[in-house]
Amino acid sequence: MSLLSQEHMLGLNGYSEQDLITILDTAERMREILNRPVKKVPTLRGLTVVNLFFENSTRTRTSFELAEKRLSADTLNFSASGSAVSKGETLLDTARNIEAMKVDVVVIRHKSPGSPHFLSRHLDSIIINAGDGRHEHPTQALLDMLTLRDKFGSLKGLRVCLVGDISHSRVALSNIIGLKTLGASVLLCGPATLIPRHIERFGVEITHNLDEAIQNSDALNILRIQLERQSTGLFPSLREYHKYFGVNRQRLDKAASPLTILHPGPMNRGVEITSDVADSDHSVILRQVTNGVAVRMAALYLLAGGRAPSPESKPE
């Protein structure tokens, strides 16, 4: 039995406030495990988790893999290059073949939005979304929220600004959903061409002025700008982007009190963020990475723990 209202983690859409609190609380306990000399518990012993990555990802895959190993699951990494996918196999056949090898959990990263939902309709495994196109990246939002909660104690009333390319960002959508569920207020800041239509229906505010955003926020989550967006005409140049939407020390110094800085990585230093910001005391970017392993352990435990064979396989 899942300890959450949801059977899978297809996105944060559908997760209740209580679900999110349960995950963040569990992640805090998981983080204690990571600080022990022996960083491993038998919680998921006997379960098999496959990391089905159709897109290149070093950070997220590594983080999931570590989380799985800390919980003693058997892990299997699958990447699209060199697999049957390159021979024209459909996603459904690929997934069914892997499931036929008796796996319990599928962690999927795929360029198509909704691909985790697609798998959940056709497989019996528990599905965890590790990023589906520009749709959602729930564990990233969870680690962002855990990091903010560490810093501020609670997310209620916290003013968080997401800066950059909102349109093409799965990190943005999951953050918006999660932060709103936990009572934070969300401000979006970016060029008009990178803010999607009707996003205000999520109950967020929009600005195109970074200085104004900084004045009205407690924390900035600075999104990676995809370099290829320039060639598709969504903004004139990286130079102009940096000048008007790049977060640097001078802009931050104008704030009444210091802002906490997050970035999901990998960073384009000198474009959306300068090094004096990324490496400053108020940057929690490396803390995010540590928390990433913890929230993924929490998600795996809460979703799949009920499937683990041994009765004493609980953390702590």
Next chain:
Amino acid sequence: MINKYSRFDLPGQAENLFLTGARVIDPRQGIDQTLNLHIQNGNLNVGVDNVPEGADIIDLKGHWITPGWFDLHVHFREPGKEVAETIASGCQAAMNGGFTGVACMPNTNPPLDDAASVKWVLSQGKKFPVEINVIAAATKGRKGQELVEMSEIVEAGVRAFSDDGSPIHNSAVLRHSMEYANMLGARIFEHAEDPDLAADGSMNEGEWSTRLGVAGIPSIAESIDVIRCIEIAEFTGAAVHICHVSTRESVEWIRWAKQRKLRVTAEVCPHHLLLTEEACKDFDTNFKMNPPLRMEEDRKACWDAFLDGTLDVYCTDHAPHSWEDKTQEFDVAPFGVVGLETALGLAFTHFLSQGMSLEKLLDRVVYAPREILSLPAPEITTGSLANLTIIEPEARYKVNPDEFRSYSRNTPFKNWELQGRAKGVINRGFALIKGN
């Protein structure tokens, strides 16, 4: 006795049929009453009291008979994608859905862009009570560059040209194709879409594309092309037909064009009258079509325009796709839904109850589509060819795609509770009457 009019969709010859007890409706003849019809060698004899000798008696009490329904926009996938649909299976779907005529779009593989391929399609399906018409490609290979040999294709019996599936993107080519077709008494059917604006979108650009992270197709991708067609129609005096209208803006421009007496006609599909973008919320590819499901204000605008006649034609854009093709990632799966076997039930259930009269409905699905193709209107008069749709207006059922005769099952109306279903069709000397 061998059942000639079986459910197994083998049409019988309408040699000597006596249809009795049905309400017969032909608005153009002013007929709306219970009448017996005798059909001998495919031709009608109206108001016969006694059973003619040797006639098969079909008791149709509680049924309605109207002039045969016509679907102005279907995709039968032959040649090229016969696993999804053939001309024969498409005709089966048409019969099952109550249609006695269809106009096939040319985006087959290879496309229907010369007289030979058009003639081949027109020669198919001879043993069905479904008249097959072809809308030929407007440009060679549907590439939007060079005109097809329109005169020769018109001589083969075609009255419409379209690169449907794609717009004619080059405005000069669009202008010339409209002018040239107009010279021949034909017209262009434009799949209205600006491909740069539509880009790699898979659904409407709106609240739900944002919620689902799916690349969107903005409404203006359609309406900008509609404006282009209207401007060229005014400039050249040529006629143009706008396919599958889906947005409020398109409707407003078409209404404006009609007020100016321009030769602009337009069609609308059941899914754009009954569904909105929210239907995509589970990434179900049976709700993925182009143009996409729009927002409620668009749906409402299309409905109002359908009622007031701004949208002339009710058609399905029947677009069969195999299970394999549709069972893919949302942005990978092809656009399109089947429609022939649900259109009548949807119209009876949802349009007649929402203030559309049967007369108006028949105008949109019997007369207007044939008029656009310069085809004669079917008449329920003695001596004319029997071209009839028989309807069971009280039948209640749940849409079950497994019962479709189409080779494909990709309907967005699965499990919808409907009232009203096609009982049979008669045309071209053939009859298929279910349950008899």
